[in-house]
Amino acid sequence: MKLYLDPGHGGSDPGARGNGINEKDIVLDIALRIRNTLLNDYKNVDVQMSRTSDSSKSLDQRTNEANSWGADYYLSIHCNAYNTSAQGYEDYIHNSLSNSSQTAAYRDILHAEINKVNELTNRGKKKANFHVLRETSMPAILTENGFIDNTHDANLMKKSSWREKVAQGHVNGLERAFNLQSKENDSGTIYKVIAGSFRSRENADERVAYLDSHGIESFVTTITTSGEQWYRVQAGAFSNRENAERRLNEVKNAGIEDAFIITENGNEDTSGYSILGQTFLSPELMNQYVKEIHVDAIELGNYYLTFGNYYGIRGDIAFAQAMHETDFLRFTGVVQLEQNNFCGLGATGPDNSGASFDTPREGVLAHMQHLFAYASTDSLPDEYPLVDPRFDMVTRGSGESWIALNGKWAVPGDNYGQNILSIYERMIQSTIQKLEEVFQDIQE
Numbered sequence: 001m002k003l004y005l006d007p008g009h010g011g012s013d014p015g016a017r018g019n020g021i022n023e024k025d026i027v028l029d030i031a032l033r034i035r036n037t038l039l040n041d042y043k044n045v046d047v048q049m050s051r052t053s054d055s056s057k058s059l060d061q062r063t064n065e066a067n068s069w070g071a072d073y074y075l076s077i078h079c080n081a082y083n084t085s086a087q088g089y090e091d092y093i094h095n096s097l098s099n100s101s102q103t104a105a106y107r108d109i110l111h112a113e114i115n116k117v118n119e120l121t122n123r124g125k126k127k128a129n130f131h132v133l134r135e136t137s138m139p140a141i142l143t144e145n146g147f148i149d150n151t152h153d154a155n156l157m158k159k160s161s162w163r164e165k166v167a168q169g170h171v172n173g174l175e176r177a178f179n180l181q182s183k184e185n186d187s188g189t190i191y192k193v194i195a196g197s198f199r200s201r202e203n204a205d206e207r208v209a210y211l212d213s214h215g216i217e218s219f220v221t222t223i224t225t226s227g228e229q230w231y232r233v234q235a236g237a238f239s240n241r242e243n244a245e246r247r248l249n250e251v252k253n254a255g256i257e258d259a260f261i262i263t264e265n266g267n268e269d270t271s272g273y274s275i276l277g278q279t280f281l282s283p284e285l286m287n288q289y290v291k292e293i294h295v296d297a298i299e300l301g302n303y304y305l306t307f308g309n310y311y312g313i314r315g316d317i318a319f320a321q322a323m324h325e326t327d328f329l330r331f332t333g334v335v336q337l338e339q340n341n342f343c344g345l346g347a348t349g350p351d352n353s354g355a356s357f358d359t360p361r362e363g364v365l366a367h368m369q370h371l372f373a374y375a376s377t378d379s380l381p382d383e384y385p386l387v388d389p390r391f392d393m394v395t396r397g398s399g400e401s402w403i404a405l406n407g408k409w410a411v412p413g414d415n416y417g418q419n420i421l422s423i424y425e426r427m428i429q430s431t432i433q434k435l436e437e438v439f440q441d442i443q444e
């Protein structure tokens with residue numbers, strides 16, 4: 001993809017001015033950041049700039065250069081000025097173009113991505129008869145990144161961190177619009193889109209056929225979890241997360257709501273995920289997540305946050321452990337809902353369904369105390385009574401990470417910790433998607 005990148009003005013033409021800064025300097029800085037990120041991070045992109053320093057160049061020279069080079073896209077970066085009170089971001093395509101044109105489609109994507117990060121009021125998508133939009137022979141966009149004569153916007157422009165964000169927003173838009181491929185990452189991370197896991201091969205094959213009827217290619221792989229074989233439907237593997245997310249959306253749009261992405265990385269050392277640590281997900285997000293899978297699930301998020309904070313345990317990952325143990329609070333195993341036993345405490349099989357607790361709150365408390373026994377050698381903090389009946393059976397400090405619980409919390413439990421972390425990763429993934437939807441709503 002050949003990008004002609006055009007920071008507006010320059011040299012004897014300062015562009016708009018206000019609050020002690022010149023448009024020509026701000027837009028050059030943003031454009032250089034865009035170029036550097038594109039060339040550093042992506043494989044299939046070539047960038048030519050109208051200027052890389054504070055030099056003069058006519059509009060005709062710019063568009064002639066882009067046309068004779070055969071650019072695929074013309075991106076012109078500007079800042080606005082008006083009456084000192086106007087503020088915000090807007091962008092332009094040529095006024096002869098319809099909203100269904102290719103140029104408009106590219107603009108829709110850039111507009112969305114830039115507004116996600118630029119901290120400016122969104123003034124919308126506009127059209128105008130500007131020279132660089134009219135005289136270019138390829139799709140062209142002109143972005144107006146804030147009003148330089150407005151104090152609020154100018155204060156942002158003065159910050160290099162803001163200019164970097166705006167540049168990144170443009171890059172993100174270009175990546176999506178032109179399917180730019182990121183350079184091979186050193187870690188070799190692979191993002192796999194999983195469109196269902198089944199105990200029966202037949203059901204997995206049916207899912208593959210269903211996806212095929214929706215134009216999505218997939219295949220079945222087998223995995224062994226806790227000694228049981230599962231058939232997993234995989235709808236693509238990607239080295240680029242954005243591409244994986246795009247495929248995930250296609251799969252979801254085809255009706256497979258519980259599809260998710262797993263990250264696989266030969267070099268990854270998940271033993272680093274410790275049990276002690278901060279809880280990142282809010283109770284609402286935890287509750288929402290389980291209800292996407294099991295509508296009638298009881299709400300435990302608050303207890304996992306509260307006790308997690310109190311004992312210094314990753315309450316959100318403990319919540320993922322409870323999801324794993326209870327089949328998303330459906331209690332399809334030997335432990336029953338009435339037991340309020342969310343982590344299988346003392347449950348060894350059909351003959352012994354393990355401990356029971358009076359309330360959900362007490363059940364979570366026992367869970368967190370049991371984790372504390374594994375993760376720490378300190379004496380149990382005493383604000384709450386000891387309700388874990390098996391606390392003293394744990395070799396204190398013998399499981400500092402989730403993976404270290406393999407073969408201890410669960411027997412044989414070969415992948416016990418990995419399964420917990422895989423659910424946790426899906427929770428994070430689902431949270432990111434919700435946030436993106438919120439952003440989208442705000443923009444519309």
Ligand SMILES: [Zn+2]
Binds near residue numbers: 009015016023079
């Ligand atoms: Zn300008």
